[in-house]
Amino acid sequence: MLCKENKNNRGFTLLEVILALAILGIVMSMAYGFFSFGNKTFALGSRRYDIQQEVDIASFTITNTFKNVKGISLTEKPDYTLVDVRSRFPEIENIEYTIAENNETYSLKYTVVREGRNVESEIILNNVKFADTGSGSNYIWILENEPEDSRPSFIIGSASGMLKAGEVNTISYIITTSNIPDNDTLNVALVDSPAGLSITTSPIVSGNKAVVSVTSTNAEVGFYTFTVNYPGADEKTGIITVLDTINEYTVTFKDWDGTVLKTETVEEGVGATAPPDPTRENHIFIGWNPSDFSNITSNLTVTAQYVPISVDTFTVTFKDWEGKTIKTEVVPKGEGATAPSPPDRPGYIFTGWHPANFDNITSDLIVTAQYEVDPNTDDVALAAEALGPPTPSSLSNDKSNNHSVILIPLGSYGTTINWSVTNNVGSITGGILTFKFSNPNSEVTGTLTATISKGSQSEVVTFTVSVINSGGGGPNQRFSYNITKNE
Template sequence: MRVNSKKRIAFKSGFTLIELIVTIAILGIVLTMAYSMGDFGSTSFNNGSAKSDIQSNIRIASDYITKELRYSSDAVVLAEFPTTPYPNTNYIYVGNDGILKQYYNTDITNISGNTSNNMITTLQFQIKNSKTVEFNIQETYRKQTFQLGSSTLLLNIGDHTLVNGTGAVIAYTTEPIITNINAKPVQAISITAPLNSISINGGMLQLTSNLTPTDASIKAVTWSVDDGTLSTIDTNGLLKTITGIQGKNIKVTATAQDGSGVSGTYTVTTTGLSINRVTSFTIVSNYDCIFNGVGTLQMRVSGVNPVDAADPTVTWSIDQPSSIAIIDQNTGLLTAKTTNSNIIVVVTAKTRDGSNVTKTKDITINPKLTSIYITGGSTITRKSGLKLSCYANPGGNLATPSIGVSQLKWSVTGSNSANIGNDGLLKIGNVWGITLTVKAIATLNDGTNITVNQNINVQK
């Protein structure tokens, strides 16, 4: 059989040029799509890995800062890392390279590593409570922000109180943890509150922990609630409701932080009734000053509104370290500790009922006396006596020599039958219709004399 030669040639010719171009184009599209998918997957993996690193860094840094501050004996918030750091003082801050750092006695170590050149790290510390430091770590990566806030109670602070402030650097001193065989662990905890109910939708109630023994070595407790969907409680025992469900029981627990495992509970019931909270009050005291020698000045609150407030009590604090003065946070008894003159102490009173009403009053420690005045009267009858007293301005009775006056001398002129003793007791004989002039001279500790005269009329 004879085969047609033209058909045989067409069969052997293969792909045409157009077919080849189309094939190459399709292959290019397929390869491009495969590369794009691979690149997207790689980018997503790298971004996810970077985010995971950042979140891990934040958690590690937060745990480290909490551990460092927990056993500190003092802490101060600073705006920036000092040019000349204090010896034996720790500092935590963000360096110029964006890495969290710790400084101690000329040694600088990194708390966490820098996960990316595109990362921005910020650190903020805040002291709002006399013994608690709050902090917030924030890292921004490719316009996404990750942050973690926390707070820690300083367990070794004792009677010292922290100074309120906000800044990017914390300076603190650390004392070694000492195992004391004479330490007193907490044996029991009871919880008290002005009420056993709390209003719904943002109602607040201040709870107080009472430890047995009262002189336990570590008095700090950790607060918690059994159902976080109903309420929250902060580190100071302030309970706040979240939802509007009435008739629900909230179980509050206070657990000792000394490792004893002792805890106490208190049950609060949610109610729709509103609770009267403090809207205003004033701080009062007998004087606007206090002397180191006298020692104490009782601070009080007055004019609490409304008068039927459920909890009219306040918590007291001051803005000075314990070397200057201390104040009992419950009773408001202020005690001066320094012998320096003209030190201003800002006394703060804050309500406990959750209304957060705060008032302040300035008290001068060891003020420089500027004048004195005599009290007791301006008239005396013949053959009688009149008890006079001399007061400082500002200050108290000059009969108390420890308020900055080393000596108080009395004298009287106007009649030979008149005399006055060192105690200010003026006596007059059988004369009348005359005017006596009583003089008091106060000699200050620095040698300065302050004099005051007062006329006393003698009547029949």
């Protein structure tokens, strides 16, 4: 039996195998290339991250190191400390600093370099007081604490007092110095060399003090100045005050046994203030001796006065011409009261008290000030001052819408008065001003004039008049007045 060959069962030819291996090699090569590229990319990204992180840490370190310093410099200076941030980060290749100033504010710009990467940043140095501007330095020096000022300086203290014109007196000023050697002397001078003033100063003593003394012999009242200088220090100016001479006196209030109750210093012509009324067993306090200490012209001792409780006392009241109380005094029976200074009354002369005798008080008593007209007084002026607005009268005419005011013909101080009124207001007849209304509900406004005379003297006083009839005619009339004296 014959067997037939099946050509579909043949194997791969050598050419096919070689071609397959070539294709496989290409695929494997491409896969390796992709893997290698990914690995390198990851490594590069990781490296860049590490670089950025280190640069950021360096930048943070620089910011914290420099933001609160007092001084900063790109060159070495005494008392300054070198800050080498780069030494803390070995892989950072370089840090370059620049110090700039803008409107008296300093800033620090810096560039951090690593593996070709530059990171720039800037810090505003708000606390820096001392800085040297510049750029291009790889190092920086800082001053952490503000240095003490070594320059000479001084402060003028307050004056020990004020000078008085017309007297020889001296005041002093304490000068506190710094960085000025002991026994040195400050330079002092009066500005404009005012007459009657002189100035001297003591050497600086231990404790950095000097005393400037200003003496007045006959300086005029006013304000003056002086200057203080020292080489290398700022000039300072002091103020000198010269006041008018005012005498001062001491008023001492004492109790019956000599105990001092109060001591008061007052200027000449000014009154003293008594302390609270003291007490004494089985006695009544009745006042002070002397009783008047309202105008002090010398040193004065005022003593409390008492009477035994068993002694009768009476009250003496002094009043002015209007009945106003001027003084009240408690007086033991049989003793006298002390009159106060009489009050002034314009146009009058004080003639005494009524009753005139109050030396032997046996009961409560009212004493009134008495006056007479001063013949030299301008009676017309006094009468003009005393004249007030006239008041409405009860005269009225319910049928004619009229209303009247009675005008006095005589003034005070023996004067006479002549009245006149503007036509729109009304008319004056027999000393009576009658207002005229154009209708039952109307208002009239005008000027009322009083001419006050006595002999050859005269003076005019005017009043503004406004009268309103708001109720109609007849019995329904309602009047309101406003009569005002013009000053």
